[in-house]
Amino acid sequence: MATGTAPTNPTPPPRPRQLTWIEEAFFNWIADWGTLGIEFTIAVGDMSLFALRTMQWLFNRLPKRETLVPNFYQVGVMSLPVVALTGTFIGMVLAVQSYFQFRQLGLETRLGAVINMTLVRELGPVLAATMLAGRVGSAMAAELGTMRVTEQIDALDSMGTNPIHYLVVPRFLACVILIPALTVMADFMGFVGGYFYSVNILGIDQHYYMYNSEQFVQSWDIFYGLIKSVFFGGTIAIVSCHRGFHCEAGAEGVGRAATAAFVYSFVFILAIDLALGIGLDSIYNYMWPDHVVSISGG
């Protein structure tokens, strides 16, 4: 048997106090928000860098004609029918919704002003952008996502062709250049739909309908809508291509990229719509401070 002093047991460190379920839930809640904040910041930063790289390649070297034409066809020509159709319906819906309120005030002849003003300033650009995000944005994300999953984007890179220059820049140009044309189409068909329903079905005098439209809708309003649409187009292209480039593996990943492309684009469209609305109105009020148009006057 061993001799000597018996080893003394060191005092064990105090155990940390067990958290109650409320404390644990609270800390988890804070951690979740923290994670969400970090992920959001990373996503915004990543998307901004993606947009900057796209701009860099855009000004560095324009894409070849053979890559531009198919994208212009997809974005412009193929989107035209659906934008025209939805534009027509929106014009008619505006007439239906506004008529009863305006009739109560005895202002039904001002319907043309309201419908056309709403169309050119707000609904035309937003509608064209929403259609573009749904029809083209999701398709772009799915196509690029599939290319990512099947290593086609890596193949481009490995052959010394920059994927942003080859894949993103043509799509960006197509969206930015053609969305004003789609907006004009949505505006025009909305005008036709609104006019048809107001004059032919609601029986509003066509002379006053047109007169009030001309009085209220200024060139600035059309310009205002078209400027907004350019920003919407750029956003749709960047968001959709970014989602495609960062697609996760598998069919589920591609599906998720396509859905995210539309949802993110739509949220960005509305956020940019608000920011540009405030910004452009401030510019207008600064440039023409005395110009006030009243719906009840004249």
Next chain:
Amino acid sequence: MHARLEEDHSEPILDVDSLHVQFGSQTVLRDISIKIPRGQTLAIIGESGCGKTVLLKTMIALIRPTQGQVTFEGKNLHKISERELTKERIRYGFVFQGAALFDSMTIGQNVAFPLKQHTRKPIEEIRQIVFGLLADVGLPDSIVWKKPAELSGGMQKRVGLARSLALKPEVMLYDEPTTGLDPIMSDVINELILRTRSRYPVTSIVVTHDMRTARKVADRVLMLYPASRLKGDEPQILYDGPPEGLDECTDRRVTQFVHGEAGERIMEMREAAGV
């Protein structure tokens, strides 16, 4: 047998130095250093998920390492500008696991793609080069109008090989060139790798878990082990030497892989899964 001894003393065309790659919290490559002399054919073997493809993609700067560097003829690929990197990448040929043919293009357009992007050759000359490249991999001219989806896996791989040879690369990277192919087609691909090497002065790196391919085409074999299964400071490279030396290796992890034996792996997997 390939000439090996005189190549071992030459300046390495590719130098991988202390490479470390991590995705999130997962370490895939840990302190990998390899020097690849010009003209050598290196086979990188190892079980699925050991980081073979990641290593291959890091060698052409498709993946950025967390630490370490890849030097191609004295240039650190991860430090040079995008424009310079593009120039260097043209000197590589990459055959992808799933061929990675552009499915929106025909076979002819796929093979002509690098030529159209990086040369100013007239269309007729490009067409002749495409036919020549396809003939080299045993494909008829009539295939040029087909889409990749219309071809079998073996044909797609051969088109991928033809496309990667279009710009006469100095380094060929093959990612699992025989995976998913029948034994005959696998051997056809092996023969094509050998033929490419004899016809062009290329350095080749073949990532594979097919031992027949490794033994047939390589001068040198390098075996990687999954970083997650390593204990302590164990090196991730288990074997680095000639293919003939694999049979004399005493490391059980190497012999198990070479002979395709599961050993106690099922028990380990059950333990890891908590079954």
